[in-house]
Amino acid sequence: xxxxxxxxxxxxxxxxxxxxxxxxxxxxxxxxxxxxxxxxxxxxxxxxxxxxxxxxxxxxxxxxxxxxxxxxxxxxxxxxxxxxxxxxxxxxxxxxxxxxxxxxxxxxxxxxxxxxxxxxxxxxxxxxxxxxxxxxxxxxxxxxxxxxxxxxxxxxxxxxxxxxxxxxxxxxxxxxxxxxxxxxxxxxxxxxxxxxxxxxxxxxxxxxxxxxxxxxxxxxxxxxxxxxxxxxxxxxxxxxxxxxxxxxxxxxxxxxxxxxxxxxxxxxxxxxxxxxxxxxxxxxxxxxxxxxxxxxxxxxxxxxxxxxxxxxxxxxxxxxxxxxxxxxxxxxxxxxxxxxxxxxxxxxxxxxxxxxxxxxxxxxxxxxxxxxxxxxxxxxxxxxxxxxxxxxxxxxxxxxxxxxxxxxxxxxxxxxxxxxxxxxxxxxxxxxxxxxxxxxxxxxxxxxxxxxxxxxxxxxxxxxxxxxxxxxxxxxxxxxxxxxxxxxxxxxxxxxxxxxxxxxxxxxxxxxxxxxxxxxxxxxxxxxxxxxxxxxxxxxxxxxxxxxxxxxxxxxxxxxxxxxxxxxxxxxxxxxxxxxxxxxxxxxxxxxxxxxxxxx
Amino acid sequence: xxxxxxxxxxxxxxxxxxxxxxxxxxxxxxxxxxxxxxxxxxxxxxxxxxxxxxxxxxxxxxxxxxxxxxxxxxxxxxxxxxxxxxxxxxxxxxxxxxxxxxxxxxxxxxxxxxxxxxxxxxxxxx
Numbered sequence: 001x002x003x004x005x006x007x008x009x010x011x012x013x014x015x016x017x018x019x020x021x022x023x024x025x026x027x028x029x030x031x032x033x034x035x036x037x038x039x040x041x042x043x044x045x046x047x048x049x050x051x052x053x054x055x056x057x058x059x060x061x062x063x064x065x066x067x068x069x070x071x072x073x074x075x076x077x078x079x080x081x082x083x084x085x086x087x088x089x090x091x092x093x094x095x096x097x098x099x100x101x102x103x104x105x106x107x108x109x110x111x112x113x114x115x116x117x118x119x120x121x122x123x124x125x126x127x128x129x130x131x132x133x134x135x136x137x138x139x140x141x142x143x144x145x146x147x148x149x150x151x152x153x154x155x156x157x158x159x160x161x162x163x164x165x166x167x168x169x170x171x172x173x174x175x176x177x178x179x180x181x182x183x184x185x186x187x188x189x190x191x192x193x194x195x196x197x198x199x200x201x202x203x204x205x206x207x208x209x210x211x212x213x214x215x216x217x218x219x220x221x222x223x224x225x226x227x228x229x230x231x232x233x234x235x236x237x238x239x240x241x242x243x244x245x246x247x248x249x250x251x252x253x254x255x256x257x258x259x260x261x262x263x264x265x266x267x268x269x270x271x272x273x274x275x276x277x278x279x280x281x282x283x284x285x286x287x288x289x290x291x292x293x294x295x296x297x298x299x300x301x302x303x304x305x306x307x308x309x310x311x312x313x314x315x316x317x318x319x320x321x322x323x324x325x326x327x328x329x330x331x332x333x334x335x336x337x338x339x340x341x342x343x344x345x346x347x348x349x350x351x352x353x354x355x356x357x358x359x360x361x362x363x364x365x366x367x368x369x370x371x372x373x374x375x376x377x378x379x380x381x382x383x384x385x386x387x388x389x390x391x392x393x394x395x396x397x398x399x400x401x402x403x404x405x406x407x408x409x410x411x412x413x414x415x416x417x418x419x420x421x422x423x424x425x426x427x428x429x430x431x432x433x434x435x436x437x438x439x440x441x442x443x444x445x446x447x448x449x450x451x452x453x454x455x456x457x458x459x460x461x462x463x464x465x466x467x468x469x470x471x472x473x474x475x476x477x478x479x480x481x482x483x484x485x486x487x488x489x490x491x492x493x494x495x496x497x498x499x500x501x502x503x504x505x506x507x508x509x510x511x512x513x514x515x516x517x518x519x520x521x522x523x524x525x526x527x528x529x530x531x532x533x534x535x536x537x538x539x540x541x542x543x544x545x546x547x548x549x550x551x552x553x554x555x556x557x558x559x560x561x562x563x564x565x566x567x568x569x570x571x572x573x574x575x576x577x578x579x580x581x582x583x584x585x586x587x588x589x590x591x592x593x594x595x596x597x598x599x600x
Numbered sequence: 601x602x603x604x605x606x607x608x609x610x611x612x613x614x615x616x617x618x619x620x621x622x623x624x625x626x627x628x629x630x631x632x633x634x635x636x637x638x639x640x641x642x643x644x645x646x647x648x649x650x651x652x653x654x655x656x657x658x659x660x661x662x663x664x665x666x667x668x669x670x671x672x673x674x675x676x677x678x679x680x681x682x683x684x685x686x687x688x689x690x691x692x693x694x695x696x697x698x699x700x701x702x703x704x705x706x707x708x709x710x711x712x713x714x715x716x717x718x719x720x721x722x723x724x725x726x
Contacts, residue, residue: 283674284667284671285645285671285674285675285678286641286645286675287638287641287642287645287674287675287678287679288674288675288678290634290637290638290641291623291626291638291678294626294627294631294634295626298626298628327674329667329670329671331667358670358673358674358689358692379674379677380619380674380677380678383622383626
């Protein structure tokens with residue numbers, strides 16, 4: 001794949017815009033303005049940047065280069081701009097280049113994963129996906145943001161270190177590795193010859209688990225990334241690649257081995273030479289055991305023998321055989337008891353168990369299968385038949401070992417990623433000072449409730465916006481430490497008095513927000529009043545004896561006329577404003593705004 | 601086990617020579633002693649089994665009887681002692697029904713078969 005990798009040397013012979021961008025110190029004063037000027041020298045660069053950073057059709061995404069710079073900061077925008085400029089200039093020079101096919105897939109996948117997990121900045125993930133193949137040294141030379149450089153620095157992803165400073169880099173690094181798996185799957189048509197389907201299956205399954213999506217949603221997710229990928233090709237004037245469907249891939253990769261793949265795997269194994277198995281042979285008759293042992297060894301298997309069931313069980317637990325071939329009739333522990341005992345152990349559950357039966361025992365074979373026997377051969381056995389049966393068993397053994405290995409890899413990745421995402425998700429969704437959910441979380445909740453409310457006429461949605469009265473005066477009088485203590489106390493009281501379905505979050509500053517699921521305006525108003533009076537009654541000792549604060553509360557319910565969540569928040573903001581205007585320490589609902597204003 | 605292989609005198613009359621050839625083949629070049637080794641094992645083991653069958657019959661230990669007959673059935677089949685294996689099978693089947701009825705009648709036959717087989721095997725052992 002080295003021929004499709006972007007060439008690090010591009011930087012030195014890069015078109016003027018890219019080298020100009022690289023030359024801008026992202027931390028210098030005026031970097032943002034300088035970046036904007038440099039970016040605008042390329043006609044399409046601004047719109048590509050905005051598209052890369054924001055979701056298509058996301059009204060909250062920045063609409064101009066300046067707002068993009070304000071939201072993400074100069075270092076991230078610069079990284080994104082450098083990556084895009086390198087890509088665009090090369091595509092312009094060669095309309096059939098495939099160099100950026102993979103980085104684009106990785107960038108779009110990383111951005112989508114980032115959004116799905118609700119962790120990190122999608123714009124940053126996009127930039128990382130686009131430029132990571134240049135390597136950490138080159139990116140450091142280019143003064144790329146530290147978290148991007150660290151994310152691809154060896155070791156950053158290797159060990160699970162969770163100290164706060166590295167969380168960003170580690171999170172990005174994990175996102176990138178999942179994005180690489182998705183990109184591989186997207187590119188399947190281009191590199192079909194060398195694809196390891198089993199590995200791809202494992203990886204896709206790991207990504208699905210990490211994203212916590214069911215099969216259908218994962219398929220939609222994958223399709224979305226694929227569509228973006230094709231769109232970007234069109235946008236850059238490149239030949240549009242065919243986007244594979246996930247279901248189609250899974251049929252190839254077999255997911256975790258559905259029937260079709262088992263059949264295919266069986267076919268491939270049956271044509272491959274028979275490899276030696278570790279076999280435990282058990283028979284109480286020494287001549288039979290000798291003949292069996294010799295037959296197995298001659299076929300290239302490794303054999304250990306036991307002359308009764310008890311010895312066999314003990315040896316099996318020590319040597320971990322892949323197959324056990326045992327005589328049925330044995331003194332003390334017979335073949336069936338041995339099989340049952342093995343099946344009860346973790347180790348013996350996957351062992352291939354072949355039972356040797358005497359003539360006349362065939363009528364009891366159902367009993368043997370019930371005990372967990374995989375296959376049987378009648379004695380005296382024909383060596384060729386025994387080996388053929390064993391070969392069949394070997395396919396089962398190999399498949400089982402592959403499935404087990406796959407499962408372990410998936411579980412390990414999921415466990416690691418799960419721990420990380422939970423941690424990051426909590427961090428990303430929690431306000432550090434008050435430990436209430438933060439604005440980001442409140443918006444996620446609001447989005448979810450908005451969707452639920454919009455799809456059901458019987459599920460009203462209201463929000464409560466809360467602003468601490470005269471908070472500036474608290475800060476000015478007592479200092480910021482006391483101000484912080486007040487915020488914490490208010491948060492505590494809000495949390496304690498919020499009921500089921502009312503989720504309080506800190507929006508920022510002295511502003512709090514409560515999403516009231518399934519509540520109309522008058523119900524939310526009652527909740528608002530409950531919170532207001534609780535705050536009013538609460539004594540904050542750091543404000544002196546009998547000290548305390550009050551809050552102004554604005555309540556608004558979603559109406560069909562509101563185009564989006566922002567409109568609802570704005571409405572609650574209007575209500576808070578009315579409450580302040582009417583003298584503070586009160587609750588005003590949106591429907592009362594006119595009256596209050598008149599009476600005030 | 602094929603009747604056509606039972607023609608001729610000596611070993612060929614008592615043993616299924618296909619089984620003997622099979623053992624010789626199984627040993628091959630890297631374990632040419634296998635046939636002799638297996639025959640040795642049989643000759644050492646078989647009398648004990650016959651004794652166990654008789655002991656089981658005398659003491660009414662049907663379980664011992666069944667197990668011994670089963671083992672000897674397998675062992676004799678491994679060296680091509682078809683007739684002995686069949687007698688043992690009949691003994692085993694009776695014993696499996698938790699009875700010893702009729703087994704005593706089969707003992708002389710099994711003894712005779714064992715003697716013949718042992719002689720034939722010893723001639724192969726050389």
